[in-house]
Amino acid sequence: MTVSVPGYQIADVLGRGGFGVVYRARHLTIDREVAIKVDTRVILDDRDQRRFLREVRAAGRLSGHPHVVEIYDAGVLPDSRPYIVMELCSGGSLADRGPMAPRDVAEIGQRIADALAAAHDLGVLHRDIKPGNILVKRYGTVALSDFGLAALMETGRDTSVTLEALTPAYAAPEQFHLVPPTPRSDVYALAATLYTLLSGHPPRYPADRELSLPEIIRLHDTPLDDLPGVPPQFMAVLRRGLARDPAHRYQDAAALRADLSQLNVGDLPSPRHAVTSPVMTAATPRYPPPTPPGGMPPQYPVAQHPTPPPSRRAGRVGIWVGAALAAVLVVTGVWYFALRDTGGGGHGAADTINPTTTSPTKTPTETYGVRTVTEGCPAAGIKDAQAACVEKAECWSGMVVINGEIESIRRLPCDQGHVYETYAIALVPGDVADPYADVLEAHPVVQKVCSMDTLLASRYGDALQYGPERWKPEVLPPSSDDRSTELGVYRCVATITEIGTIQGSAFRPR
Known part of the structure; x- marks a missing residue:
């Protein structure tokens, strides 16, 4: 089948896959060789076209990484087949390179x-x-x-x-x-x-x-x-x-x-720590329903160590079990008090959203999981919302939400590029039994807290120069861990459109 892409001269076929053909081509305007992938599927309606554009933009956000193939352009051919113009990688693929050292x-x-x-x-x-x-x-x-x-x-x-x-x-x-x-x-x-x-x-x-x-x-x-x-x-x-x-x-x-x-392979340096073996966890259904196994933010890499081999003597087994229990109690205590003292403002693996507390009288930090303020906080004025602002800027990576639950998100330093920033934090409304993202987004109180009006009123510093057309508010639901506690919290987060990431603090002092 003859292919014609406006602005490009097709030279030959580089490869074929299950859903597309990749052509070698030349970008006529700047005289550069490129690869063009033309999908064999067609885009027949607006929904499919929006999905295709989302995927292209997803790949485009990664352009610039040294180990991601660059995306230059994309579009839809007159016969409704989508195409993507990419960097031409002259060395081919690793499909037939094995075995390798x-x-x-x-x-x-x-x-x-x-x-x-x-x-x-x-x-x-x-x-x-x-x-x-x-x-x-x-x-x-x-x-x-x-x-x-x-x-x-x-x-x-x-x-x-x-x-x-x-x-x-x-x-x-x-x-x-x-x-x-x-x-x-x-x-x-x-x-x-x-x-x-x-x-x-x-x-x-x-x-x-x-x-x-x-x-x-x-x-x-x-x-x-x-x-x-x-x-x-x-x-x-x-x-x-x-x-x-x-x-x-x-x-x-x-x-x-x-x-x-950390591998010690060939002339690579010796490992600085022992590489772990597969971690054995408590028995779970072999294939549970599509509910994410972790919440937010226990998505950070946490060192997990192999279980000690069983001893031949029962007495030593008891020592190991006692030591393990003591270690868990010590680590849990240190983790809790470290988080309480820092108010969750750090960016390490121990950041959490809403730690469990058994105290009959909770401080704001114990309620929300981070230090909060109400003075000068637009969200705090919304009736019956139990909302506040985080005391210090809180910045995040992109999020993965599956079936309304957080699968992955990472807290990032606000002085580096980030996708989202918190502009309000609130307790899950009492009439919400299952605080999934879509359920929260449909709740009238949450809609007020996470509204564009609240977002715009919460801007800080240089962010004031960006109007409503540049912002997109979203709801960050509580993690599965949060929902197991007495009270869960959700966050209102904002991302800036037309720009890859936010730089600096947009809503709170750092």
């Missing part, structure tokens, strides 16, 4: 995990990581491509997954049960990709035939054998990334990247 694979893994962590920070999932989607740029660096399946997983958007869209050898086990994808699904796919680069074939998956769905599901129960020449620590990283149960995997790409960076 462990040192090289570890370095590739760090770079792609860094790109994936950046995507997750912006609320973007890739959903199709495999060797064929890791390209080699002109000067030899690797980059993650094809965010064509990526979606901004936010409230009200379609988070379903179909078997048709999966690459079976790299898809996480839960996806074959149509559980919505999460950052841990991407972690599995990246770990499967690294295994393939080391061995020359995907983990557990036969190279000589296609499998039926029941065979694929049974295949995920198969133990992962050691690979010849691959250090045990590297295999421990792979096994954790390829854990069948998402709760046993690295919770995000940043945690995987951290362990890859």
Whole structure:
């Protein structure tokens, strides 16, 4: 089929995939070679077009990362097929590069995990990581491509997954049960990709035939054998990334990247800490319903250590159990008091939203989880809202919301670029039984607290120069952990449109 894209001269076909064809082309205006991916599916209505544009913008927000393929342009052809104009990576893909040396694979893994962590920070999932989607740029660096399946997983958007869209050898086990994808699904796919680069074939998956769905599901129960020449620590990283149960995997790409960076492989430096083995957690249903396993913000990488091997003597078992319980109590106490004293203003792994308290008389910090103020706070004047403003600026990465629940978000320093900033915090209304994002957004009191009027009245400093056309208010629902406490809180957060991220503090002093 002949393809004509305005402003570009098509040269030849670079490759074909399940949903598209990639062409080599020349951008006539600036005389630059590019790659153009033309989707084989058509966009027939406004809803599909909006979805396509969301995906393109999601990929565009990652442009500039050294290990993400640049997006230059996008549009829809006269026959309703969408296209994306991308950076031309002359080195091809890693689809047929294995087996590779462990040192090289570890370095590739760090770079792609860094790109994936950046995507997750912006609320973007890739959903199709495999060797064929890791390209080699002109000067030899690797980059993650094809965010064509990526979606901004936010409230009200379609988070379903179909078997048709999966690459079976790299898809996480839960996806074959149509559980919505999460950052841990991407972690599995990246770990499967690294295994393939080391061995020359995907983990557990036969190279000589296609499998039926029941065979694929049974295949995920198969133990992962050691690979010849691959250090045990590297295999421990792979096994954790390829854990069948998402709760046993690295919770995000940043945690995987951290362990890859510590490997002692070839002439890489010795590890600064022990690489962890798969974490065993309390028994959970093998495939729970599509409810995110973690809340906000226990999404930060937290060091998890392998369980000590069982002792042969019962007395020593008792010592281990007692020591473990004592350690948990000490860590819990330190964590609670550190948060209470700081008011949640820090940016480390221990940030929390609404810690449980048993005190009959709660301070504002104990009620909201952070230090708050009402003086000069527009939200505090809204009747029956029990709303306040955070005492210090509170800034966030992009969020992943699935089925109305927070799956992933990270607190960020406000002096670096961030996607969201808090402009109000409030107690969940008493007549809301299930405080999911869509339920809260429909509540009349929440609509007043998180309104554009409240947002505009809450602006601070340089943010005053941006009018309503530049802002978008959103509701940040309580996490599953918050809802298990006596009182949950929600936040009103704002993001600035037409600009990638907010710089500095927009609503409160830092």
